[in-house]
Amino acid sequence: MKKRIISMLLVILLVGMLAACGNDGPLTTDDAKKVVLSDMGVKEKDVDSIDVHITTVDGVACYAVYVSIGDEHMEYLVNGSTGEILAKEEADHGHSH
Numbered sequence: 001m002k003k004r005i006i007s008m009l010l011v012i013l014l015v016g017m018l019a020a021c022g023n024d025g026p027l028t029t030d031d032a033k034k035v036v037l038s039d040m041g042v043k044e045k046d047v048d049s050i051d052v053h054i055t056t057v058d059g060v061a062c063y064a065v066y067v068s069i070g071d072e073h074m075e076y077l078v079n080g081s082t083g084e085i086l087a088k089e090e091a092d093h094g095h096s097h
Helices: 002-020 029-040
Strands: 049-057 060-069 074-078 085-090
Touching: 029 049, 029 060, 029 074, 029 085
Parallel strands: none
Antiparallel strands: 049 060, 060 074, 074 085
């Protein structure tokens, strides 16, 4: 009986560890950048500047991402858990953060 309980606990522990290694965790700043750059169809080396800030919207952790390429200035809001783009719009050149 003890061996069975220990075996079950080990299985639960291993499953939990494998789940933590999956892509279901919170996004990093780099992940948020990749989401935005992919949506814009550009590479990071092609942008003049990219700023990422953590924020909360309606209780959801998000990344505000500001990208400048020449005269184009975009502001994105990316869900910090799913990577979903919640909003994007042209931003003023002197965005505030």
